[in-house]
Amino acid sequence: MKEKIILDIRLFEERSQGRNPNYIGELYTVDKSIFFNCDRYARKLRELGFITGDFNHVYLVQTPYLEDGVIIESEQQPEKWLKYYYIGVSPEIYNQKSEEEKQNFTLELTTNVLKSIATTEEQRIIVDRVYCMLSKEKSSLxxxxxxxxxxxxxxxxxxxxxxxxxxxxxxxxxxxxxxxxxxxxxxxxxxxxxxxxxxxxxxxxxxxxxxxxxxxxxxxxxxxxxxxxxxxxxxxxxxxx
Structure with a gap:
């Protein structure tokens, strides 16, 4: 199996338990700039050679049907090149956050998922590096x-x-x-x-x-x-x- 380098990170939400997720924005209110941060994260990781395995699209699904902070890798894989990761997030708590707080929350949430994907310490260091870069440079990265x-x-x-x-x-x-x-x-x-x-x-x-x-x-x-x-x-x- 040829290992793939990450290509894309996207944000979804689970509106109905057991059904296919939708792009985030109804249960969890977001500004569209949050999607640009996912692009920055994915492209910088790709530049540094972050390996995701036999897939290269990481789809993060915020759901109210899990306890806060719980991360589950979904068995659902409609295409071999993508994987869904469900993360417990309370809509009520999330929607009370400011836009900056939501950006920081999503950055940390994404980092936690990526570190769970990393197979070596070297790969985890890459995630930490990009997390620090994004935290410091933000959209100027x-x-x-x-x-x-x-x-x-x-x-x-x-x-x-x-x-x-x-x-x-x-x-x-x-x-x-x-x-x-x-x-x-x-x-x-x-x-x-x-x-x-x-x-x-x-x-x-x-x-x-x-x-x-x-x-x-x-x-x-x-x-x-x-x-x-x-x-x-x-x-x-x-x-x-």
Missing amino acids: EIIHLTKQTKKYELVISYQIRPLNMTSRALIEYKDLHNQVKRKSSFLELKTYEDIFYLISSITILNEVIYMKPRQSETANYHIKSYKTPIAISIDEIPIV
């Missing part, structure tokens, strides 16, 4: 998409998912290793953060200009059709930091 390193330079392309509830954006960091000069800035607003996976597939540098080429596929064409490609950025245009 940067997720690395692509890196390139030579004897002359280091280049990092990263992205932020809806920072401060604004548009997701791509960032570039260039470090001149000879002169120890670091440059960094955002360079592109993303209509959806997933677009970056198709917009930037390879990087080349020619005559002090960084060229980022997109993927070549039908799916990629759909994601990049509203962007100008390939993306080209002069190194001198990136601010020194």
Whole structure:
């Protein structure tokens, strides 16, 4: 069995015991920004190589039908690539929380489930690292998409998912290793953060200009059709930091 790296975390609620769960939002009132936090958690874990086993979608189901804090891995698995985890949460107590308290609660709840999934101490450390990053950086968390390193330079392309509830954006960091000069800035607003996976597939540098080429596929064409490609950025245009 090939072990899979996490791809997605989603939030659900159990409205009727024994029936299929629904996306959270009726029993437990939430702001849509809570879903972005799940995206950040999943994508940062994926960057660091967090292994979930023979599935890569983790679906968290808050339910009033379990005692608070109890976590149960569901036997229900409609697809091999996903697993449901039911967590006892009182709607009355949850809905009295502020939005910030709900965000923190969901972050801790997600962390508890992920640590129960982790099979090694190394994997649990990855979860702890990302939990600390999210607790500190919140929506400003940067997720690395692509890196390139030579004897002359280091280049990092990263992205932020809806920072401060604004548009997701791509960032570039260039470090001149000879002169120890670091440059960094955002360079592109993303209509959806997933677009970056198709917009930037390879990087080349020619005559002090960084060229980022997109993927070549039908799916990629759909994601990049509203962007100008390939993306080209002069190194001198990136601010020194």
